[in-house]
């Protein structure tokens with residue numbers, strides 16, 4: 001596919017959204033065609049599924065949640081991501097298939113092979129060209145959530161362990177696939193992070209032969 005597909009991953013509070021926003025501004029300034037999306041979500045139907053998944057008072061089985069995430073991913077893949085890549089856009093997604101491996105797999109304990117099997121179907125086998133894992137410790141995550149006055153400041157130890165496992169999952173995925181994954185220290189300054197992101201994208205896009213000058 002002609003475009004270039006970049007995904008931001010990481011546990012809550014890592015700063016993915018801020019960095020995606022910054023990256024979008026950098027691309028805009030250079031007149032480079034790009035589209036952003038997020039998961040769960042993206043096209044209308046996937047956003048409707050997102051509302052169900054993120055309803056805090058709705059009791060949901062881990063497996064139900066997984067299937068909903070996959071349904072949302074399929075919608076996003078076939079309606080937004082693949083068409084944009086085929087037209088040559090850079091696509092930037094806030095989370096994609098690895099969120100399910102980290103959260104539902106390492107976090108909730110659903111077998112990783114099963115999740116990857118569903119991921120293959122939900123993405124039609126599409127893998128990002130580049131995944132930035134914005135890494136912070138769970139202690140840092142808790143500090144950030146608290147300072148934002150978030151409702152998660154009463155997180156219990158079980159939930160805290162869930163995030164530790166998810167983080168470990170991300171770091172393992174990165175170690176297994178050093179070509180496509182880059183772990184960035186989320187406590188670095190935004191300026192340093194965006195500079196690194198631009199450098200790495202420049203290099204990877206060149207390798208893939210994507211013709212935009214970053």
Ligand code: TYD
Pocket residue numbers: 011012013017039040054069094095096097098099100101103104
């Ligand atoms: P969101 O409010 O977008 O959080 P964040 O800013 O951290 O991305 O909510 C997305 C939530 O859904 C987040 O807690 C991670 C979770 N999630 C999964 O558990 N599995 C998945 O596959 C995806 C895409 C998200």
